[in-house]
Amino acid sequence: MASIIDPKFKRGFWQDGEPFVWGTAAALSAILISITILIAVIMVNGLGVMWPSDVALLSLQDGAQVFGLPLREDPILGSDAINLQIKTGNRDLYGADFRWVEKGTVRAIEYPSDVYTLERMEYGNFYGRFKRLGDGAAPASSEDLEKAWQAGQEEKERIAAAAEEVNALSRRIDGISGRVLKLKHSGTPENDATLQGLLGEQETAKQELQGRMAEQSALTQALLAHTATFVDAGGREMTIPLMNIVRLYQPSQMGIGAKSRFYLSKIGELLFDEPRESNTEGGLFPAIFGTVMLTFLMSLLSFPLGLLAGIYLREYAREGIFIRIVRIAVNNLAGIPSIVYGIFGLGFFVYGIGGTIDAWFFPERLPTPTFGTGGILWASLTLGILTVPVVIVSTEEALGAIPRGIREGAYALGSTKFQTLVRVLLPMASPGIMTGFILAMARAAGEVAPLMITGVVKLAPTLPLDAEYPFLHLDRKFMHLGFHIFDIGFQSPNVEAAKPMVFVTTLLLVLIVLLMSSTAIYMRGRMRERYSVRSL
């Protein structure tokens, strides 16, 4: 008897397609594996960077000895030998921070306890033993060294204070020059009293500045004379001014507690200090500050505009051809490559509006641009437009999730559309709208391409917000975590030495962005649950 079931639908492992289900499962596994690998790579490489590892003393077969941190092993192609990468530091002695040695040639690895790790202002870390202080007339112990270094640090703070005064003075001179320029531009004659007064003031300030600068450099010179001498494993001496040593410690003598405290202090430095050594060491404070400020300024444009547009689409517009076009426009806005936003920002904000502002308000400074060059204002406006669609879509979605009955109830009680919106709908939709805000901020914090052409720089001398009138300097250039990654990872002269810092920055940025977006996703999930229950 012929089966009534079409043979096509005959049940069986292969026929009913069960292997394909397993195949699709494999695709999902592959996606999940790649996400895990990505996060793991960032974590592993980023977290360990600041831990004070013990310094090893490697004795090589040829009798040479070297201090360093063994980093990783790499098999040599085509042979069984293994290459060992060592961070040897002492760039000023060896010319490079890193060195590869074949593992077979390493006779012994010890961890001597008297080795110092010095973090320096320049040339990277130094690993070596302490020899003497100054010219070394009197013998010195490591306590003496640490005491002398502490004293040097205090002195350094005094110099920093002096430098701050010098900066304040030169800013004052800049301010006067600006006013002089303005007066001259408006056609004030040379012999005008105000002009002459200003010029006189400028002259006095300049003289004072010279005095202060001489004072500062004398202080620095005096401090530079306090040196300590260290020797590397091969016995080569290195005399280092104490003020150039940022940190000095003997990792082998530190317990777990001390090391953890050290780790925390390094994190503190990372978050609150300025970068050193062309951004490859030190802190990230200006970049973090720039990122936060940029995100904040971008929100000022993107949130209201996106909210209005979202409300319009969901509550006010009537379905029809127009609304379809708006929706297409929103989708297009979301799909425009970010670099196109960047070039738009450059053409429209920087050269267009910025150039006009310069021509109207700062003609005396031309051709030096004030607003007609990249700056934090233009970058944040560009990002503002870029993130508007995110806010629109979330707002629409949040409003759309509110059951129709609630609106009708409000109308039945006599409220106007606006009252319904403000008193009923927006409070209910607020978690969803917040989700949109957070997603927009996360997108803005991670976006780099448009910033590169609208005002981000590798090193900004001043923050866009400070104690100097008018406090908020929207025309200033700024630093950004994402650009920091690009810059030190790709434009720094010593990529290998910069890698740890790039990973730390990456970790920080990924943490910030993931924290924001997972909060947003969690909030959205909660809101969906709430309404799916309510609409039942």
Place this chain on the structure above:
Amino acid sequence: MSEKYILRARRNDRIARWIITAGGVAIIATVILILVLIVEVTLPLFLPVGAEPLAEVSLPAQLRHEDVLLLDADEYMRDGLVLTRGGRCVFFDLKTGTVKHTENLAEDASRGEALACSRVGAQQYCMRWSSGLVTIVTPDFGLSEAENHGVAKPYAVEELQSIPASVEPGEIATSVARYTDEGLVTRVDLLANNTFRVAQRSVSTDLMGNESVEAYESLIDGLPGGVSAYTLDTQGEWLYAGTADGQLIRWDLGNLGSPKLVGAHKATEDNVPVTALEMVFGDVSVAVGTGSGKLTTWFPVRKTPEAVTKQLAPIHDLAPHDSAVTSILTSRRNKSLVSLGKDGSIHLDYPTSEQHLLSLSRAERVVKTGYTARGDGILALTEANRICVWRIDNPHPEISLSTLFGKVWYEGYDAPEYTWQSSASTDDFEPKISLVPLLYGSIKGTFYAMLYAIPLALFGAVYTSHFAQGRIRNVIKSTVETMAAIPSVVIGFLAALWLAPIIERYTVTFLLGIMIVPVLIVIFVMLIQPLRQRPFLKQVEQGFEFVLMVPVVLLACTLSYMLAGPLEALLFGGDLKQWLFESAGQRYDQRNCVVISFALGFAVIPIIFTIAEDALSNVPNSLKAASLALGASRWQTVWRVVLPSASPGIFAGIIIGFGRAVGETMIVLMATGNTPVLDMSIFNGMRTLSANIAVEIPEAPLGGTLYRVLFLSAVILLVFTSILNTMAELIRQRLRSKYGLNN
């Protein structure tokens, strides 16, 4: 409720309506504004060249047009000058024609009168006197006190070089001379008996400051035909001559004292004479005008790949004149050239783009033209002794649709090519601005990325939406959305500095993995088939298959790693890169398409995944239920019922992902190496349109050609992604109305 309150509420409502509507309209306005503003910047690239008649004045000082040897103007198009047969240089106001200054260059009677004059460089003229002397002079345009910071600058003419003749002046037909800053002076005379006499004088200064002069003289005779035009490059190193029977001959004068014939070429058809020769700015191309009015540029190329020496070849054909070309003048700013026909027509052409930019003519025949060094003004002297001046607005002559998108034969290249090289260290560089390599790079990167992303994202979405266990589904979706939030700069950095070295080292492992992973999955599925009745597997089949697949995929990767070494040794002699280079001539770039495929794919997967997953799970449950009720298995249901219904949504997801990949900047900027090459090899990098903008815009001066071309590439990106996004949105809108969904 008070009346007032209601009124206020109504008013607020109206105001809110206005504001909110304005917000909605602002979105459309923004999209349009972005497009319009970017397009506006690019428009001047395609505007025709403007020629604004500036003035028309009578020849100053009662001169007649036959007296005028040369015609030029200053940089600001304020003053003009004419060099006359009497050996005078007359400066005059271009607007009014009033004479401002006359300088007598003859100095004393021994020089005789000036016979001919030609331009040497920017505002430098080579004059030949009846005494046989050749001088090179440069004018100094005067400035008034107000113009020059309170110090008036007089008009003057400075004599830079003076080179006496060593033959009887009567024997000389014509002469040209050049000099270099290194102290080499070259004078070439065409003698009456159709022979060239080359005189070179080299002055060198040794370390002690002593000057030594070496002089060389040589004759070039036995010329194949009567020389009708000739010219030297600015260094005096190459001599070009055109003959009355249409040949173009080139000599190398670089070896002092012994000129070497490099080649003779047929430059015209029907033995029409060559009537005008001039070097184009940059000294590579020579412009050739013929008796029949044809205008071509030539430069040396290697005609076959094996050829040792380069031979002249006709490269660009420019718009012909109706009559013989009498003179050619070149700009000292770019490659543009002005040619004058015998009938008085003036042409402005640009060789690189083969564009005929402008034709000018007057009612009276034009007998002489001048072209300012900056290329922004053309002067014409007519038979009626009048001088006409045009200001030329010609900012982007090198841009045309054919140079942007077609093959162009650039100077120094052996064949027309698609090339992007926007700037170089020298001024006389010919910008190469073909967008083709960049478009190609964008497509190539996107192609490889999609190759990796589409299968993973789609199958992953299918599994998540219809097979995964309910609660797990939300976790997976959130995870993938988090993946979307990872900044592209992070992905780019990891791809370039972490993944690229790994792939370089384990290339074979990766390639092998692509084959081994699916095979191992099939084997695994076959193996577990008999075990399906076990309770454990039954539970797994409730939507946890993917957990079991993780170790399988990892195992497959380990296996490919272990097999890769022996396989590489077996097939590629132990080193794939070496093998590639030797057997296929392929370079292996560390930042190549394999890296891009993973990195860009990783960035695109969440986008495709999310949209496809939405489309799949929005298919009404009734369809699925009906199919299952009819006895179809879960795969048959998904494959034959759900997938076809959701296919437009899935398609939309792919389109949007494609748009993202095309426009993505940071990843390709960091992980491709950014070399604009046309090469489909998976082991090479590329440069994409978007990365190109990021790389070049910091160096592009505002309003310059490069700046506008970069905006043009932004327009291309914008239009391209807009088309894709609009298409995707239309598909999704239709899908929504089909299933009556409201979000």
